[in-house]
Amino acid sequence: MPAAPADLVHNTPEEITEAHRALRESFASGITYDVGFRKHQLKQLSFLLNDNVDAISDAIAKDLGRCKFESVFAEIMLTTNSVLDAHNQCEKWAKDEKIWSGAIWALHHPTVRKDPKGTVLVIGAWNYPISVQIGPMIGALAAGCTVILKPSEVAAHSARLLAELWPKYMDPRMSRVINGAIPETTQLLDLQWEHIMYTGNGTVGRIVAEKAAKYLCPTTLELGGKSPVVVDDDADFNIAAHRILWAKVVNVGQTCIAPDYVLVTKNSQDKLLDAMKKVVKEYFPNGNRESPDFGRVVNDRQFKRLAGILDRTKANVAIGGHFEAPERYMDLTVLQNVQPGDAAMEGEIFGPILPIMSVPNVQGAVDYINANDRPLATYVFGSKNTTNEIIKKTRSGGLVEGDLLLQYVVEDLPFGGSSKSGYGNYHGKAGFDTFTHSRGCVHAPSRGMMGQIAEKALSTRYPPYKDSNLNFMRLLMGKSPNFSRPEKSYSKSSSSSGFGIGKLSALIFLLAAIAFTRPDSLNHFIAQLPKIKS
Structure with missing residues (x-):
């Protein structure tokens, strides 16, 4: 069970103002234009992560009740890989790009210069306190920006640890951590930035975009949504069940790209459910609650929201359904015969509840997906023809055929949303590009x-x-x-x-x-x- 919330030390308004001023002054000095300085900071960040695996895992366990395996695999390891890739590639990414634009301009040397945007703000999310908070900073550091990270106060133990570790490893001339809640975030958003990146929900995302508009500041919003899984009649139901339920078990479904619901033909729904029941017993032979590998809902507010879905649903509970408020425990729960207007289909679930809705065929799945907001991710199990149909006829932030969550793991792929699931990308070079201004230069003789x-x-x-x-x-x-x-x-x-x-x-x-x-x-x-x- 997650521990009691930590006593988060909030930065004062004066500290926030001073940190912002100092980082803008530092950027103006030109120190971060030195690629060697950027690489030094990325080295330091890699050691911050590797030196503190136990402390980070313990803080995440207190915030989310998450086991060490998931925290190391899904956060610390992947984020460290991203840091190392950026360190190894940023010199190449930062080089001027020579452009051939015809003989007429041969003497003018058209060039695209890769300039850091300036001083940027990263507002993190509580569900992955390392990967979705430090992750976006990697591109900003590689690009040569100065950065303030505002961790989520919901994961308070992790936020406090980051604030303690940061000055021990990172140069305050390039990056700082500011802690607090709504007042501190509001103060930060009222300041001038050259880019703001926010990970979270659409309601706050709109506030961030509105605040940024005051200074015509570009934003990157990672917002999630209801990510579907399409399972057609040609799928291997055993493999599909293993992979779908694993993706729902990780962080007990509190993942922006978790499978939110499954679309399967009426002919295949029972086959998939039978396979899922076997998988649940395989994953948790003594039940979800007794397993050290199954986490807990982050706080009472989120737990009440999820319990409300189970109270209001008209669907049949095929797997699980039990929950206990005192420890914020909820079974991995699968609902079957879900209808479009059901409580489970109203918004992003962000928890261990998985609705299954039957459709007549693949076109029926396409029609349902397109009738709703664009998801952050789409997953497909079945024939190559089915995948091609889904790719051509639907839109989403990312897509995986035959598995789930892997679009986040492959570092060289841009990661981001589409429409109401967000906009802009990060990861790898896409993260570098997000925090870089490509300045077109002509050097006329x-x-x-x-x-x-x-x-x-x-x-x-x-x-x-x-x-x-x-x-x-x-x-x-x-x-x-x-x-x-x-x-x-x-x-x-x-x-x-x-x-x-x-x-x-x-x-x-x-x-x-x-x-x-x-x-x-x-x-x-x-x-x-x-x-x-x-």
């Missing part, structure tokens, strides 16, 4: 021989304007279609390609202009050109 060449080549843009100059600029810079004129109505057979001469024309006329104005420099210019890509 303006001195010496190269400056004179560029000046002659583009001097026809100056007043007084002449039609002859405009025609020359069109030839020099304009692009021609590389396709023929299509029919008014589209058909695959009418789509054909033609030969485009835009790039070739630009090159020919640029070389002609240089040869005409500075014949002696033509050979030197050609030597400056990068290899022309087709």
Whole structure:
């Protein structure tokens, strides 16, 4: 059972203001532009995690009643992997990107510079106090931002531990932890940031977005939702049952990408339920309550909400159904013959309750998914044709075929929502990109021989304007279609390609202009050109 809430030390308004000021000043100093400094902080973060596995696991157990295996596997290990990947890749990610945009701009060296956005705010969630709180910070640190982390006060033991550990490992010039509840979060949101990332529910997500709009601050929102599992008649029901129930058992369903409900054909519902009953006995031979591997609901408010679902549901309880308020214990509960308007289908469950709804076929599953808000995740068990149908006809933040939760585990995949399940991505390079401004830069030559060449080549843009100059600029810079004129109505057979001469024309006329104005420099210019890509 989770321990009593910790006495969380709230930061004072003065401390919040000072931390914000100091980090903005630090960013302005340019210290975080040094990739070596960023990598040093990522190294330190990896040791913060590895040195304190027991302390972190103990804090999470007090907050969530979660076993050490889940905390190490699902949080500490995965987050450490993300830190190490960012450390190994951030130098590559941060390099300027040279752009080939045609011969006309060969001397101007078009470049995309990867600049850190500035001072950013990460507001974490209680259900995974490491992975969804420290996780987003990894991309921010790799990108060179200065960061304030506001952990969730609901997981108070974990929040207090992070505040204690942070200054022992991390440089306060780059990142800090601020603790508190609604007043402290409100004060933070009233300050100016260059990016805000929030993980939680849609109600608070709207507040965050509204606050950020004051400064036109970009936001990333990870909001969850009702993530469906589609099981068709061709599925291996034993494998599906093992994987679906495992994903619901982890953190007792208090996971934003947990399976929220199952859509299965009427012909296969009993087969799936039979397999699930066997799996529950296999996972918990002595029952959920007695197992050290089965956690508890985080607090009384969440427990009452979940108990209310079971009290109001009109569905049949196929597995479990027992709950005890004093220790916030609830069985892994599977409901069958659930109807669309049932209490279990009203909102995200975020607990150990799994409704099963029967549909006539895969198209029926597609129709139901599309009639509701876009989920953070979609899961599919069955034939490849079924997966293809779900991918083509539905939308979600992520999708997994034949398993669950793995879209979060694969570090190189962008992780994020769609529509009401959130927007924006993180993990791996996607996290780096979230906290990076890609600044387009052009380095036009303006001195010496190269400056004179560029000046002659583009001097026809100056007043007084002449039609002859405009025609020359069109030839020099304009692009021609590389396709023929299509029919008014589209058909695959009418789509054909033609030969485009835009790039070739630009090159020919640029070389002609240089040869005409500075014949002696033509050979030197050609030597400056990068290899022309087709």
